[in-house]
Amino acid sequence: MSTVLDTTAQAPGVPAPVRTGLRWNNRYAQLGPAYVTALAPQSLPATHPPYWVGQSRAVGDWLGLAPDWTTSEDLLAALTGNAPLVGSAPVATVYSGHQFGVWAGQLGDGRALLLGEVQGETDSGLEIQLKGAGRTPYSRMGDGRAVLRSSIREFLASEAMHALGVPTTRALCVTGSDAPVRRETVETAAVVTRVAPSFIRFGHFEHFASREQFDELRVLADYVIDRYYPECRTTDAYQGNAYAALLAAVSERTAVLLAHWQAVGFCHGVMNTDNMSILGLTLDYGPYQFLDGYDPGHICNHSDTQGRYAYARQPNVAYWNLHALAQALMPLIEDETLAQAAVDVYRERFPLELDLRYRAKLGLRTEQADDRPLLEATLRLLAGERTDYTIFWRRLSQHVAASVRGASEAQALRDLFIDTAPFDAWLGRYETRLSQENQPDSAHTMLSVNPKFVLRNWLGEQAIRRAREQDQSGVARLLALLERPHDEHPGHEAEAGFPPDWASSIEISCSS
Structure with missing residues (x-):
């Protein structure tokens, strides 16, 4: 299933279709023109050729791509929208919806194109979508492009959430280009290749109901x-x-x-x-x-x-x-x-x-009547001083694991609080409840559900800044941590630490 070019005759100047060996079905497109508009991706200027920014080998395996896909210049062009994929039938889908609680009317895939559906290695069908591949009939005066910043964020978040066990769409890759895209400032273009069993939204149903279709x-x-x-x-x-x-x-x-x-x-x-x-x-x-x-x-x-x-x-x-x-x-x-x-x-x-x-998260493998009050007390404790959420749960897990070995890491946990009296009272209550559990099992559970690494905004921002300088190593390194967020990853303590002071100045909006 290596990536090769289709040798079918084509018009002069039109890129050769790229053959991937994927088996396409395109069932949603077959619903017809009431649901989709068929159109090809818009190529980026030849003066700004695409380059790889980030790649998920796990998603490539899920789709059944050949191992060499990560080095294929042909696939790079196709996943940037610069060449068609053999077997795909690109469409933009129409939907409507409520935005911030207000009916917004017709929306639709304004910068996304559904390439079609493929038969995955372990799934009955997986839809592949390019986000940022150009204007569609639903772009509402937009340019249909995505920028490097938001594309890296989506790529990393998709794979991070999957590794955390959260139901999510996935991301195969991000490709970038130096083609300028204007947002609040001039940024550069990028395309995310997204994968999911379906991208159908509540808004697809709202669209037809609102029109009495x-x-x-x-x-x-x-x-x-x-x-x-x-x-x-x-x-x-x-x-x-x-x-x-x-x-x-x-x-x-x-x-x-x-x-x-x-x-x-x-x-x-x-x-x-x-x-x-x-x-x-x-x-x-x-x-x-x-x-x-x-x-x-x-x-x-x-x-x-x-x-x-x-x-x-x-x-x-x-x-x-x-x-x-x-x-x-x-x-x-x-x-x-x-x-x-x-x-x-x-x-x-x-x-x-x-x-x-x-x-x-608390290591309570059995259920008891007073568990809900304990959960609520835990969250009140954290809210009282806005304690770092991820670090608290990870240190609590390490404390329980240390207790199994006859040690204690309670001080590292206590250090998260300025006013230690409420914490000490809570810890006594918690350990009394935990004593009714098999603590080795509890420790194992906690370390497997309370991650050491999550995709904090400042971590993403660091990777984005490097990528803007054509250094993609930050994206790759962060992806490796986020794909195994519960592992220790020695040498990467900084990425699991407290946010730096400058992190509070990061603002994200609907354009992010």
Whole structure:
């Protein structure tokens, strides 16, 4: 399956199609022109040739690419949009949505192109998408380009979240070019190759419902059910209503997703309905952030002036978004009671999933009645001094592991707090509860769920600054840490340390 050029005859000046050996299907494009617009990527100027910025060999293996793909100049051109891929059928998809709680009308893939769907090594189908490959009919006066800064952030975040066990889209690679792109300042162009079983969003359903295109809405819902939720056809729940069952299944996956986000300290930053995956994946990494100090009210998006998407509000926003999806599906469900019951699956499942993850973070492998108050007390303790979230959990894990060896690392944990009295009281309460567990098992669990490394903004910023100077080593080194975030990685203590003072000046917005 090595990457070779297709020798089919072609028009003069048109790049030769690149053959990858991938088996393409392109099922979503086959839904027709109501759903997609067929168009090719826009090539970057020949005066600014592409170059590799970052590559995920793990995603390449997932897709079934040949091992030499990372050195292929032909594939580099194709994944920048400068040459077609044999078998692909590029389209931009149309959707609508609510942005910051306000109906925004028609949106769509303004800078993304779905190349098609391929048969992966272990999956029934994986969609491949280029983000930043030029203007589409849905660009809304934009240039359709992505910049190096945001592309590196999305590439690294996609792979970091996957390694943390969080449901997410993936990223095969980032390619860069010196072609200028104007944002707040003049930056350089880049393209992210994204991979997921599907990029369908809540907004795809909202689009057809808002236009009263109910036949198209039904076709879309049937496609999603048959491809991704076939059990909805056979369930007896919801009076056998497959569309209500679909809504319930999406609600359940969304609950699991939000529990992952909250437990790992991830702030999405722009939870618009057009950024919500129908498969419960983390979708569209823009102004995201992993918490530094624990602040429930933290707002990571500089554009979010009202704090709608603050960290602690994310779970309720997801519930609101599910109501928007329910409203879009009502012409198919036709029963408000069934629809509300399906959405309420989220309210029932989310606290259970969140408790499950926090018990694991605390090493509590059994469940007891007073665990919830202990979890709440832990978060109050952290919020009191805005204690570094990731470092606290990692040091707590190391303290429990040391206790198994008959040692103690409590002082390193205590040093995180200025006022140690509340901490000492909490630690006594926690260790009493932990004594009821098998502590070697607890330590193992904690070290496997409380990462040493997360993609802090300042780490990403360092890699971006080097990449702007044509030094891609920072991206590669950071990716290696984030792909195995629970390992110790000797020699990389700085990347697991406290943010430097300058990190607080980093601002991320919807253009990030």
